[in-house]
Amino acid sequence: MELQMGLPLFYFLLLGFAILMYVLLDGFDLGIGILYPWFNTDAEHDHLMRSISHVWDGNETWLVFGGVILFGAFPLAYASIASLLYLPIMLMLIGLIFRGVAFEYRFKSHTSKVWWNRAFAIGSSLAAFCQGLMLGVLVQGVDADSVASSSLQWLTPFSLFTGLAVMAGYALLGCTYLTMKSRGDIQQKAARYGQRLLLFVMLAMLLVSLFTLYQQPEIRERWFGGAHSLILMLLPLMAILAARLLYRDLGRVQRQFAAEAEISIRHESRPFWLAASLFLLAFAGLVAGLFPYLLPHQISFYAAAAPDSSLSFMLPGILIFLPLILAYTLWGYHIFRGKVEDYEEGY
């Protein structure tokens, strides 16, 4: 019994890890696509693209990983969720296609460059928006019969709002990444936009939390019923603390620049990690509310789990390869460390 519950739980946590990795990693590079229209010159656009052209592919692989873990470990949930969210998934894929090929073609184009700029910005924004939409559906839940009839029930004001909120969140991550990887004007712009986006993201998180607590008694019960709610309360408190530090760091980067002082490396790179921890805390809060469901109040992870023969077959692969993947991914980032201007253009 222990083991029977243990394996599905492991995969539930693994799925959470994959989604979190995806959101953090592709989050910052989708975010740069969302920010793209706010940068004007060709040189700025070159800089933005070059800051992520060596990592976007690896970042997007986490999306595929999340998909196949859902497929292999929770086939029932994969089948239901994917066909329920048919349109947002398809639109997200189209968005990802356009922004993905823009990396390759933009640097090789002359006359069509402006179109690749558009493909990159619109594709990134569309993909992020659709992901936010899907998040909204997961938070809000759907009627039991809509899974089978694949209705348009996911299209609500709430899910549209979460779509925008996720776009803002990704853009914030993008700003903090640019603060770390740039100098001068681009860095200043990123820090400035980052501060404004942070305010919007915090407000959106507050609204989504309040709405969810108001709308869903089970989640309200979990957050406010019993002693464990004290531990859960740490999540919003830590989020507020992280946001405050983040706002201050971004402000310092601007003040140091204005005073023509050397910008300290700590204040340049800490915002990214603070923004990432904001995402982590929000994600933890989300999981705390939804556990043990993959699709709220309908499909729990243990009901959807594949037989043990499949779960244990994947286990050695995950235990061996996931640490390796993390190691060489980290190594890849290490090789391209430092500011974008410091490495040559490429191949």
Added chain:
Amino acid sequence: MELDAALLSRLQFAFTVSFHIIFPSITIGLATLIAIWEGLWLKTGNPVYLQLAKFWIKPFAITFGMGVVSGIVLSYEFGTNFSEFSRITGAVLGPLMAYEVLTAFFLEAGFLGIMLFGWQRVGPKLHFMATVVVAVGTWISAFWIIAANSWMHTPAGHIIVDGVFQVQSWWQVVFNPSMPYRLAHMLLAAFITGTFVVLATSAWQLRHSEHKNMARKGLSMTLWLALILTPLQAYVGDLHGLNVKEHQPVKLAAMEGIWAEREAGAPLLLFAIPDRVAEKNHFEIGIPKLASLILTHDPDGELMGLKAVPADERPNVAVVFFSFRIMVGIGVLMILVAFTGAFLRWRGSLYQSRWFLTACSYLAPSGILAVLAGWYVVEVGRQPWLVYGLVRTIDVVSPLPAERVLFSLTLFVLTYSLLFGVYLYFMRKLIRKGPPPLEKLSQQLIGVKASGYAVALAKQIKPEQEQH
């Protein structure tokens, strides 16, 4: 007209997977060639090899990018369009794809960044390693996806509990009866596809007297490769065909256009028009007894025909029949080219033979066409089954409203048509632009982190320039 969601879903999958397979077929071969050239450059110091690697890395990069973005679509389409299929086979196919992501996708993506952008950031040996890892990653990826696909043709190692597949033996699932043949056939096909893309381009460059040193090296190498790979492929394809005869006799009957329940001394049909309604062929042109001889090693051997199964268990015969002939026809053409090339080389007139170079330069898409035709034989030949003999395609399609699938299918057709045009445009542009000149290669390689590397290269290249 009533729209049929099931048909639209199948069309969409066929369209998106056909589009996708073009790019991995090229990159598997091309990554391997680039790794070979980079290795030869390190070993011999001959800068022509570096030039080849540097020239082909750009077409490789855009092809790889197209493969990545069109591949992500597929990993979600199982669930979006074939939800019932995902539910009942997820425990078998999901883990195979999870292994593909864990052992191949991350590997390719992780080292691709270094392969494309890391020339100045890492030393030459480390860069070579990154290229090799990307190439090996493409093979591993093929291994897992072919295992999953082959299981759908020759399912093994599973039990069915409450209508859901569970695995009893993973060894039997992965190495199911058709898997080794299909893997060998597909990997060879991919190597040949990449080889012919390079062969055709090199021939075109020679024909136009551009970049002669590089083009000669490219043509010479790929012709040797073609001479080994294409006959080998014919042999492996034959083995694969025998495997089909054993496990999917109906598909084989469709490939050969055999209708009678059992036919002794079946002819090898060169041409015919199969007629599903009349259950016979029109305008047959064939070589008597040859099909029986090839497939049973006996001119009077018996083969099973389409009428041995009910009409609703037969695939679309015409598609399978013609696709098979297109694939084999292209294969024969490739073998002829490889041998003609060898003959001209022996005569010493390979690089001057304008007609041969012109003919070769038209063969750039030959591998891709053969791969597509081959996959139509395989996949259409399996119909009406999705998992052969166990799951009918029509029973496991998502219950989606037809308009929604029509909408996404339209989007994919528009997007992919546009992107395919763009891809061809940029491939042409990159190929016309040619390789970076040797002098520039040395400048490019001088980076902040790799001074020793750059100096070593500059030393190698100098004597080469003085010769000119």
